[in-house]
């Protein structure tokens with residue numbers, strides 16, 4: 300039997316009655332746009348993550364776009380982004396006419412390397428045509444980035460720090476929750492995320508009243524105080540009421556799911572200890588991951604290929620997050636020097652791969668996965 304890579308069916312079955320009841324209530328009251336469930340979810344998730352303000356938006360990508368728009372990012376501005384991540388942070392900067400400046404990542408956490416970020420900040424001083432405006436640190440695969448050092452760096456450089464928490468909602472770093480770091484945090488409720496809705500959705504978090512007001516205006520076509528008054532150029536970036544209702548249902552089991560994900564990760568760690576030349580992930584001291592992906596490292600590209608053949612033979616699904624660093628992507632290479640510029644990101648792309656990960660992964664399936672890897 301094939302093992303599911305993620306298992307949303309089991310999750311949905313757990314909350315199905317509550318989900319149906321909440322969705323039916325929305326259909327009944329009919330406030331499909333910015334209905335009461337959106338407000339209720341915003342205050343629930345603000346409280347959960349330890350922020351004073353949360354704004355529901357249409358996706359994780361739009362959360363980043365709205366954050367950058369609220370900060371007035373545009374042509375002539377530079378935005379630091381990791382070279383090894385999902386494309387959205389760089390993409391949103393470019394959409395606004397800004398220049399993404401790539402930064403290498405840490406070989407253990409896979410998150411933005413503060414030393415590489417410091418270097419990028421000092422190199423930017425030699426480029427007077429660019430003004431550094433923001434740093435976007437991604438909490439990759441569910442582990443918060445090194446916000447101690449990155450906050451210091453952002454303060455010293457007098458720029459804004461954005462936490463891309465699309466993969467880390469619910470994670471912790473030294474007792475602080477994901478979505479509480481930086482000036483603005485952005486998350487995604489894409490269905491496969493640790494907290495996912497039934498389509499697209501996202502949220503921005505901040506403690507700044509002015510930023511909140513700007514994002515609320517921007518996501519509704521730049522609306523002002525009066526109906527059909529538009530005080531700025533905006534977009535349609537609202538979170539649907541039905542998606543908010545679905546998220547409220549999923550939140551009832553989310554803390555339990557985080558615990559289950561961590562049990563699965565602990566079991567993987569034990570089982571994979573016996574696989575030669577395979578490095579299992581370990582969140583850094585003081586961090587709890589939500590394991591959006593369970594990514595391991597092979598020795599090199601040939602080793603990864605051999606491991607994939609062994610997994611395929613056993614019907615074990617696998618995926619590569621990510622096969623190409625952003626500075627080598629056809630659409631982004633114009634913003635970088637070329638291969639060799641970010642050696643850690645380049646090496647990770649050749650060696651990394653993800654194994655099945657979800658809260659309902661059975662012990663015997665994990666044993667089968669580990670055995671398949673050992674057989675290789």
Ligand SMILES: Cc1ncc(COP(=O)(O)O)c(C=O)c1O
Nearest residue numbers: 358359360385387437465487489
């Ligand atoms: C790091 C990161 N940022 C942003 C996004 C974009 O989120 P969405 O798919 O909700 O637009 C994702 C989605 O995979 C992501 O992984």
